[in-house]
Amino acid sequence: MSEYIVEMRHITKRFPGIVANDDVSISIRKGEVYALLGENGAGKSTLMSMLFGMYEPDSGEILINGKPVVFHSSNDATAQSIGMVHQHFKLVDTYTVAENIVLGIEPLKKKFGFLPWVDMKKANNEIAELSRKFGLEVNPTDLISDLQVSVRQRVEILKMLYRKAEILIFDEPTAVLTPQEIDFLLDIIDGLRKDGKTIILITHKIMEIKRIADRCAILRRGKLIDVRNVADTSVQEMADLMVGHTVNFNQQKNKANFREEILTVDHLTVKNENNFEVVKDVSFKVHGGEIFAVTGVSGNGQTEIADAITGMLKIASGTVKLEGKDITEASVRERALSGISYIPEDRHGVGMVLDFTLRDNLSLREYFKEPFSRNGILNPDQFQKYSEELIERYDIRSGQGPATIVRSMSGGNQQKAIIGREIEEKSKLIIFVQPTRGLDIGAIENVHKQILQERDNGAAILLISLELDEIMALSDTIGIIYRGELLKITPAGELTSHEVGRYMMGVKDA
Amino acid sequence: MKKFLAQRLDGRYSAFWASVLAIILTLITASLLLLVMGKDPVVAFQSFLQGCGFLPKANYGGGSGMLSDLFDFLNYLAPLLLASLAFIAGFKTGLFNIGISGQMLFSGFLATVFIGYNKSMSAAIAKPLVILIGLASGCLLGALIGFLKYRFNIHEVVSTIMINYIISYLTGFFINNNYVDMMTRTSRICTAAARLTWTNVKIGGVNCKVPLGIVIAVLIAFVVQFLFDKTSFGFELKAVGLNSRCAKYFGVNVGKSVVLSMAISGALAGLAGVCYYLGYTNTIIPKTLAGMGYDSISVALLGSASPIGAILASVIVSIFQQGANYMSSRVGVAKEIASLITGIMLLYAACGNYMRIVAHSYLQKELDKTSSREGKER
Structure with a gap:
C-alpha cells in the first residue's frame, strides 16, 4: 500500500497556444486537506479535471492507492471513489434534492415482484441519514429551484458522499457564499477530514487555505512552483509564491473626492419575464470620484440593476439619469455613447464574442465610429492598431496576439481585455459587476488598482460584487440589497463586514 | 501522408x-x-462530367454539342449558387433558413403570373422586372419570418417549414385553377421576353441556353463575402449569430438584425426562385417544392459557409445533379x-x-x- 492515495506524475496537458500543465507532479496523503493555489490560468482546474476524468493528460500518469489508472470519463473517476463539486453546480432544478443525489445510481426495487421501480422512499431515508451523519442539513424532498446557493452546494457534497467518494475535489467552493456560509462550509470540510476523507481544495483565497488546509501546492503558469506545509508558511509567502513577485495586500487608497452627481437612479423597478419585481423601488446616486458598491447574496437583483442602467433590461418604472439627462428610454448604444461603460458579470455569455478574435473583441465599442469604419466599410488596419495598443497597455496575454480567438484565452486575460476595452472609453460612469470573479490574487490586485485609478480620475464607479472583502476594500459608499430592495445605504467604514453580512441575509436592524 | x-x-x-x-x-x-x-465507377464519374459538358460525349444530337451541355449546367448552377448564398446570409446571423424552397416557389410564382404571362412586355422591361419581383417578394417573405422570430419568438425552422406548405398548396391551387397547361399538367410556360435564360443562342455552331442568372449569382457571391467581411453591418450580423446577448450588450439592435438578415436571405432565395422557375425549368410543377432549396444547405456547408467556397461547392453538387440524367442513361x-x-x-x-x-x-x-x-x- 502506497503512502499516497493520489499521485499525479509528470502530468503535461496542452491546449491550443498554451501549456496548461507542464510536468506537474503532486502526491496527496489520505485524510489530508490538500489545497491547490494558483493564479488564473495557472492550471489548477485543468489538473483536477484530469484527476476527475474530464480530460486525459497528454503525458504523465495518475496513480490511485499506488495503482496506475487511466480515466476516459468522469464515470471512471467516480468508480475510483473520486468526487468533484464544480464551481458551477450540476443539478437539475426541477428535481428534488434526493432525486438529484441518486440520479444515475437510483436504488431499485421490484414492484409486484418484477417491475423495476425507483425506490424514492429508501433514497429519501438514506439521504436524510447521510446528511445527519455529516452535518449537511438538507431536506431530501425539497426542490432544487427553491434552495439557496449554499444549500445547493451541500446537495453537491452529498452527491459525492452518496457515491462513496473518498477523494473529494472542491473547485472554488466559497466564491458564491456569504462570510457566515463560508465559515459553515469550512467546518463541514473539517468534519469530512475527521471522517478520514481526502479533500482537494482549489481556491485563490489564501485565508481559507490558512484556516483549513494541511498542505498547499502552488502552481504558476502551468508549472508546479512548490508544495508547502500550510502551518509553516505565512500568508504573504504563499501570495508571493503564487504571483511570482511581492503582493501588496492593502491597496493604496486615496481619500475619496466626491465631485458632481453623475448617476441618479430614482424609484427604479425592474420586472423579470414572469412579471416578478426583481428590483423594487431602488433609489441611489453616484458622484464622480465615488465608488458606490452594491452588495448582497447572489440573485437578489443586483445584476438586474446594472442591466437596467445600461439598457439591457427594460425598466418597469422609475427613472435613470446620467448627468441630469434622462436616459430611461434610451437604447443600449445611446447610453454607451452618452458615457456608460459596463463590465458585465457573465464575461463569456455577454462580455465578448468568444469565437471572434481578440482584435474584434477589443473593438466592440469602437467599430462603428471613424476611423474604425467609414460609411459602413470597416478599416482592418485601425482594428489592428487599436488592439495592439490595448494589449500593450493592459498586459493582455494570448497565444497569437490580436488574431487569437478569444475562446482559447484564460479567464483572467479575457477579463483584462473586457476591462481594458471599457476603461479605454473614458466614460463618466463605469459599472463593474463581479469584476474579479474567478481571478487570482495578482489579477485581482490589478483590477482593484484600475478601479481605484478610474475613481481618482473622476469617474463614477458602480461596483456590484459578491466578494465582501472587495466591497470593504474599495467602496466609498455601500448599498446592501436584499430581495430587490436596497435595505441600507451607508458610507463605507460605518459597518463591519459581519454587520454587512447580516444585512445581506435580510436582517433589517443588524 | x-x-x-x-x-x-x-x-x-x-x-x-x-x-x-x-x-x-x-x-x-x-x-x-x-x-x-x-x-464501373470510373465510367459513371466520367459520364457525370460528360453530362455537364466538361468532357465530350460519344455523340450528340442535331444542333447540340459540348457547349450546350455546359450552358445547361450553368443554368442549373445559377439558382443553386444563389440559393446557397441565401442560406449563408441567414446562417452567418445564426438563422437556419430551411424554407428556401418555399421562398423560391413564392417568387417564381409571382414573377411567372405577373410578368411571365404578360405578352405585351419587351425583354428590356420584362427581365429587370422579373429580377425585381424575385428580390422583393423573397425579401418580404424573409422579413416576415424574421419578424415572427423577433416579435413572437417563433423559431425560423418551424415557421419556414410551415410557410413552405402554405406556399406550396396556395400556388398549386392557383396554378391548377388558372394557369395550368392541360398537356403537361404544369403551369404554362413563360414568354421568352420574361425568361432569364436566352434559348437557341448559336455559339460555336451549336444551340445554347445562356443564363443571365450565373452572372448575377457570381457577382452576388462576392457582394455577400464583402458584406460579412468588410462592413460594420456584417460585423454586427456575425456577432448576433455567434452571441446575440453580447451583440445586444455592445449596442446592436438584435431584433432589427434578425429581420434584416432574414430579409436578405429571403431576397436571395427569391432571386434563386426566378432563376430556377423563369430560367432553368420555365414552368412550375404545382404542389411541388424544388429539391434545390435543400441541396443549397449541403452546398453552403460544403463551402464551409463562405460565399466564395459556395461557388466551388455548388459546381461540385451541380455536376452530380445535372450530370445524373446522362449518367443514368449510360450506366443504367x-x-x-x-x-x-x-x-x-x-x-x-x-x-x-x-x-x-x-x-x-x-x-x-x-x-x-x-x-x-x-x-x-x-
Missing part, C-alpha cells in the same frame, strides 16, 4: 482542405456503392443516385470540424514526440 493531410487540415486554409477531403471521401464511398451495384443507375451522393457529401462536410480537431491533436502529439526526442538528445 498522414502528416501531410493533418498539416493541410490544421493550417490557414483548413476549411478548404476539409471540404476537399469530404469530396474525396464522397467519391470513394460512391465508388464502393457503384461497385456493389456492379457498375437510377438518377436519384445524384441526391444520394449529395447526401453523403453533406455528411462528410458536416464532419469537417471533427476532422480538423483530430488533425490538430495529431499534430500536437507529433510536436511532443519531436520535442521530447530533442530533449533526450540534449
Whole structure:
C-alpha cells in the first residue's frame, strides 16, 4: 500500500497556444486537506479535471492507492471513489434534492415482484441519514429551484458522499457564499477530514487555505512552483509564491473626492419575464470620484440593476439619469455613447464574442465610429492598431496576439481585455459587476488598482460584487440589497463586514 | 501522408482542405456503392462530367454539342449558387433558413403570373422586372419570418417549414385553377421576353441556353463575402449569430438584425426562385417544392459557409445533379443516385470540424514526440 492515495506524475496537458500543465507532479496523503493555489490560468482546474476524468493528460500518469489508472470519463473517476463539486453546480432544478443525489445510481426495487421501480422512499431515508451523519442539513424532498446557493452546494457534497467518494475535489467552493456560509462550509470540510476523507481544495483565497488546509501546492503558469506545509508558511509567502513577485495586500487608497452627481437612479423597478419585481423601488446616486458598491447574496437583483442602467433590461418604472439627462428610454448604444461603460458579470455569455478574435473583441465599442469604419466599410488596419495598443497597455496575454480567438484565452486575460476595452472609453460612469470573479490574487490586485485609478480620475464607479472583502476594500459608499430592495445605504467604514453580512441575509436592524 | 493531410487540415486554409477531403471521401464511398451495384465507377464519374459538358460525349444530337451541355449546367448552377448564398446570409446571423424552397416557389410564382404571362412586355422591361419581383417578394417573405422570430419568438425552422406548405398548396391551387397547361399538367410556360435564360443562342455552331442568372449569382457571391467581411453591418450580423446577448450588450439592435438578415436571405432565395422557375425549368410543377432549396444547405456547408467556397461547392453538387440524367442513361443507375451522393457529401462536410480537431491533436502529439526526442538528445 502506497503512502499516497493520489499521485499525479509528470502530468503535461496542452491546449491550443498554451501549456496548461507542464510536468506537474503532486502526491496527496489520505485524510489530508490538500489545497491547490494558483493564479488564473495557472492550471489548477485543468489538473483536477484530469484527476476527475474530464480530460486525459497528454503525458504523465495518475496513480490511485499506488495503482496506475487511466480515466476516459468522469464515470471512471467516480468508480475510483473520486468526487468533484464544480464551481458551477450540476443539478437539475426541477428535481428534488434526493432525486438529484441518486440520479444515475437510483436504488431499485421490484414492484409486484418484477417491475423495476425507483425506490424514492429508501433514497429519501438514506439521504436524510447521510446528511445527519455529516452535518449537511438538507431536506431530501425539497426542490432544487427553491434552495439557496449554499444549500445547493451541500446537495453537491452529498452527491459525492452518496457515491462513496473518498477523494473529494472542491473547485472554488466559497466564491458564491456569504462570510457566515463560508465559515459553515469550512467546518463541514473539517468534519469530512475527521471522517478520514481526502479533500482537494482549489481556491485563490489564501485565508481559507490558512484556516483549513494541511498542505498547499502552488502552481504558476502551468508549472508546479512548490508544495508547502500550510502551518509553516505565512500568508504573504504563499501570495508571493503564487504571483511570482511581492503582493501588496492593502491597496493604496486615496481619500475619496466626491465631485458632481453623475448617476441618479430614482424609484427604479425592474420586472423579470414572469412579471416578478426583481428590483423594487431602488433609489441611489453616484458622484464622480465615488465608488458606490452594491452588495448582497447572489440573485437578489443586483445584476438586474446594472442591466437596467445600461439598457439591457427594460425598466418597469422609475427613472435613470446620467448627468441630469434622462436616459430611461434610451437604447443600449445611446447610453454607451452618452458615457456608460459596463463590465458585465457573465464575461463569456455577454462580455465578448468568444469565437471572434481578440482584435474584434477589443473593438466592440469602437467599430462603428471613424476611423474604425467609414460609411459602413470597416478599416482592418485601425482594428489592428487599436488592439495592439490595448494589449500593450493592459498586459493582455494570448497565444497569437490580436488574431487569437478569444475562446482559447484564460479567464483572467479575457477579463483584462473586457476591462481594458471599457476603461479605454473614458466614460463618466463605469459599472463593474463581479469584476474579479474567478481571478487570482495578482489579477485581482490589478483590477482593484484600475478601479481605484478610474475613481481618482473622476469617474463614477458602480461596483456590484459578491466578494465582501472587495466591497470593504474599495467602496466609498455601500448599498446592501436584499430581495430587490436596497435595505441600507451607508458610507463605507460605518459597518463591519459581519454587520454587512447580516444585512445581506435580510436582517433589517443588524 | 498522414502528416501531410493533418498539416493541410490544421493550417490557414483548413476549411478548404476539409471540404476537399469530404469530396474525396464522397467519391470513394460512391465508388464502393457503384461497385456493389456492379457498375464501373470510373465510367459513371466520367459520364457525370460528360453530362455537364466538361468532357465530350460519344455523340450528340442535331444542333447540340459540348457547349450546350455546359450552358445547361450553368443554368442549373445559377439558382443553386444563389440559393446557397441565401442560406449563408441567414446562417452567418445564426438563422437556419430551411424554407428556401418555399421562398423560391413564392417568387417564381409571382414573377411567372405577373410578368411571365404578360405578352405585351419587351425583354428590356420584362427581365429587370422579373429580377425585381424575385428580390422583393423573397425579401418580404424573409422579413416576415424574421419578424415572427423577433416579435413572437417563433423559431425560423418551424415557421419556414410551415410557410413552405402554405406556399406550396396556395400556388398549386392557383396554378391548377388558372394557369395550368392541360398537356403537361404544369403551369404554362413563360414568354421568352420574361425568361432569364436566352434559348437557341448559336455559339460555336451549336444551340445554347445562356443564363443571365450565373452572372448575377457570381457577382452576388462576392457582394455577400464583402458584406460579412468588410462592413460594420456584417460585423454586427456575425456577432448576433455567434452571441446575440453580447451583440445586444455592445449596442446592436438584435431584433432589427434578425429581420434584416432574414430579409436578405429571403431576397436571395427569391432571386434563386426566378432563376430556377423563369430560367432553368420555365414552368412550375404545382404542389411541388424544388429539391434545390435543400441541396443549397449541403452546398453552403460544403463551402464551409463562405460565399466564395459556395461557388466551388455548388459546381461540385451541380455536376452530380445535372450530370445524373446522362449518367443514368449510360450506366443504367437510377438518377436519384445524384441526391444520394449529395447526401453523403453533406455528411462528410458536416464532419469537417471533427476532422480538423483530430488533425490538430495529431499534430500536437507529433510536436511532443519531436520535442521530447530533442530533449533526450540534449
